[in-house]
Amino acid sequence: xxxxxQKCVHIVGSTYINPLDVIKxxxxxxxxxxxxxxxxxxxxxxxxxxxxxxLHPYGQFIRTHKSxxxxxxxxxxxxxxxxxxKNNETIDWSRRRKKGVKEQLRKFAR
Numbered sequence: 001x002x003x004x005x006q007k008c009v010h011i012v013g014s015t016y017i018n019p020l021d022v023i024k025x026x027x028x029x030x031x032x033x034x035x036x037x038x039x040x041x042x043x044x045x046x047x048x049x050x051x052x053x054x055l056h057p058y059g060q061f062i063r064t065h066k067s068x069x070x071x072x073x074x075x076x077x078x079x080x081x082x083x084x085x086k087n088n089e090t091i092d093w094s095r096r097r098k099k100g101v102k103e104q105l106r107k108f109a110r
Contacts, residue, residue: 052069072105081093083101
C-alpha cells in the first residue's frame with residue numbers, strides 16, 4: 001500500500017488539499033467537484049482527468065467511471081454494481097472498467 005507523505009497538493013488557483021482527505025471526484029463537463037472527508041466540497045474548473053493526474057502519484061485514486069474517481073482508502077466493500085464507500089454512498093463502475101478496478105483494489109488491499 002502506498003503512503004502519502006506530502007500534506008497538501010495544489011489543485012488550481014488558491015485551492016490546496018490533502019490527498020488523504022479526498023473521498024471522490026465527480027465530473028460535470030469541464031468542471032470537477034472534489035468531495036472531502038470533512039464534508040467540504042470544491043468545484044474546480046478542470047476536467048476530472050486533470051485533477052486525477054495531480055492526485056495519481058499518491059497511488060490510491062482509481063477511475064471507476066467516466067465521471068468518477070474514488071480514493072480506494074474510503075472503499076468499504078464491492079457490490080454487484082459498484083463500490084460502497086465508508087460514508088454509505090454507492091459509486092457505480094462502468095462495465096469496461098470493472099475488471100481493472102477490482103484488480104487495483106486487490107493490489108491496494110495488500
